Amino acid sequence: MKKLILRFSSILILLVSSSSFSSEWVVTANVDAVESTYIPNRVSFAVSPGAGNCKSWMNWNGQGSTDQDRKENTKAALNLLTTALISGKKVRLEGINQNCVVQYLHLLRQ
Numbered sequence: 001m002k003k004l005i006l007r008f009s010s011i012l013i014l015l016v017s018s019s020s021f022s023s024e025w026v027v028t029a030n031v032d033a034v035e036s037t038y039i040p041n042r043v044s045f046a047v048s049p050g051a052g053n054c055k056s057w058m059n060w061n062g063q064g065s066t067d068q069d070r071k072e073n074t075k076a077a078l079n080l081l082t083t084a085l086i087s088g089k090k091v092r093l094e095g096i097n098q099n100c101v102v103q104y105l106h107l108l109r110q
Helices: 002-015 067-087
Strands: 025-035 042-048 057-061 090-096 101-107
Touching: 025 067, 042 067, 057 067, 067 090, 067 101
Parallel strands: 057 101
Antiparallel strands: 025 042, 025 090, 042 057, 090 101
């Protein structure tokens, strides 16, 4: 259990964005599908309900200062989204309407 908590803490730390734009929407949602086609640069995923102009599919673009950091960040997001999909746990997302980009991603207990 300690390893699981430590792993999720590490994932959340990796997913914190230092973005220069502000969120246009926030939503608590269920993950309905995860698409890994664009790994290692991006994870696309479907949620319900959607938010803003993004009615279902959203995108997580790898974040970080180096290419390796962005790849690791994308893997962490993929792990978090897959965990939410399999467990039925909800996620809280903050993002922008343009290209349905998610800036912040949180796995919720409930």
